[in-house]
Amino acid sequence: MSNILVIGGGTYQTTLIKRIREFGHNAFCVDKNITCPGFIAATAYRCIDTSDMEACLSYAREIEADGVGTYGATITLPTVSYIGTKLNLPTLNSYAAKIAGNKYEIKKALVEHGCHNKGDLLVFHSVDEALDSGFKYPCAVKPSDGSGSKGVSIVKDPIQYEQAIRYGFAAARFGEIYIEGAIEGDEYSVEAFVNEEKIYVYSIIKTTFNRSGENNTGISYGHTTPPDISVEDEMAIKDEVTKAIHALKINMGSINFDVILSHEDSLPYIIDCGIRIGQNLIASHMVPFSRGVNELDMYISQLLGKTIDAEPKFTKYVSTRLLIAEPGIIKEIKSMQDLIGKEGIIDIVIRKHVGEQQRWYKDKSDNVGWVICCGESPRDAEERAEHARIKLLPRIIVG
Numbered sequence: 001m002s003n004i005l006v007i008g009g010g011t012y013q014t015t016l017i018k019r020i021r022e023f024g025h026n027a028f029c030v031d032k033n034i035t036c037p038g039f040i041a042a043t044a045y046r047c048i049d050t051s052d053m054e055a056c057l058s059y060a061r062e063i064e065a066d067g068v069g070t071y072g073a074t075i076t077l078p079t080v081s082y083i084g085t086k087l088n089l090p091t092l093n094s095y096a097a098k099i100a101g102n103k104y105e106i107k108k109a110l111v112e113h114g115c116h117n118k119g120d121l122l123v124f125h126s127v128d129e130a131l132d133s134g135f136k137y138p139c140a141v142k143p144s145d146g147s148g149s150k151g152v153s154i155v156k157d158p159i160q161y162e163q164a165i166r167y168g169f170a171a172a173r174f175g176e177i178y179i180e181g182a183i184e185g186d187e188y189s190v191e192a193f194v195n196e197e198k199i200y201v202y203s204i205i206k207t208t209f210n211r212s213g214e215n216n217t218g219i220s221y222g223h224t225t226p227p228d229i230s231v232e233d234e235m236a237i238k239d240e241v242t243k244a245i246h247a248l249k250i251n252m253g254s255i256n257f258d259v260i261l262s263h264e265d266s267l268p269y270i271i272d273c274g275i276r277i278g279q280n281l282i283a284s285h286m287v288p289f290s291r292g293v294n295e296l297d298m299y300i301s302q303l304l305g306k307t308i309d310a311e312p313k314f315t316k317y318v319s320t321r322l323l324i325a326e327p328g329i330i331k332e333i334k335s336m337q338d339l340i341g342k343e344g345i346i347d348i349v350i351r352k353h354v355g356e357q358q359r360w361y362k363d364k365s366d367n368v369g370w371v372i373c374c375g376e377s378p379r380d381a382e383e384r385a386e387h388a389r390i391k392l393l394p395r396i397i398v399g
């Protein structure tokens, strides 16, 4: 039985905590929020701000930690890396852990290492500074610490620029936005994993958009893997993300990329990189069901310095759809469990509760849940997922 310290007690880290305990280990948790779900799931916890590295390190020493980690988040990675280094435990190196929290710095590193890029890459710390600057259109304006499309705009016309800048800054928690060239093309989410210096690109996942999102950004509402793309495109995407993983010096764990395959020159452009698992069921469902590997279980083994078999086992077609309800208060969510196992439905995951306010669908955190289906081909899986989505939505009653 080992002692693993989990930095952060949010939803994703709670998944890690529960799994550690299912394996029979002790899971300890630190978070500044006393009501976080991780504390309920943990063997024991302490209320500490996760950015207070010394306090977290003292707790790690106190519990005689055999491993330290986090899950689904990048903000907690510097503390994980600091403790791991001090206690000589397997950990993400400090360079990758630090850069993980700043999407501009990541993009800059990728460009410096020869990853594909279009247009200027600029960083701003005030609205005035951004408004005084000139650059080419179309461009993407984004907060350096964003997630779930918050604060992101694609500016196609100079008239949209000022609003995009203000929208970006409103979401920029540490007051920094950046601008890069906008790429026109098909978008893919790419899930990769690093183990003992070997890079595994598990899944290339076609993203389907609901274009009703604000500011010209694509807000995803479905994913399908493996996609219907040529071997050349698949190889080009794999080469590009491999180059990026080397550029960012990532030495273990999961990495999720957003890649656009350009309609103009057919090259893959990395437009986003999270040094963490892919969300929207990617790591929890899509990779296990389509490739036969479980990133969560492998990560726990990595934290404890165990040898793992990270090779994918098979390739199967799966597709997901976000379940997006009308705005209002959720009055009832009728049971859906009877449908699992029928018409290709592998699982249905609901994350909202009755009584919760359902916002107008604006970013990736506004969905009520997801459905995942399998199929004989990318198209078959996608059609089943779409069919399931239409069948399930009337079971979510919003008033």
Ligand SMILES: Nc1ncnc2c1ncn2[C@@H]1O[C@H](COP(=O)(O)OP(=O)(O)O)[C@@H](O)[C@H]1O
Residues within 6 Å of the ligand: 139, 140, 142, 146, 147, 148, 149, 150, 152, 154, 180, 181, 182, 183, 184, 187, 217, 218, 219, 258, 260, 271, 272
């Ligand atoms: N350079 C770009 N070119 C074209 N579309 C982009 C670009 N950057 C972002 N987008 C669109 O906006 C979405 C959200 O931007 P992203 O950088 O992935 O932020 P987030 O952290 O919110 O995922 C992307 O999934 C993509 O559809």
Ligand SMILES: [Mg+2]
Residues within 6 Å of the ligand: 148, 149, 258, 272
């Ligand atoms: Mg993204």
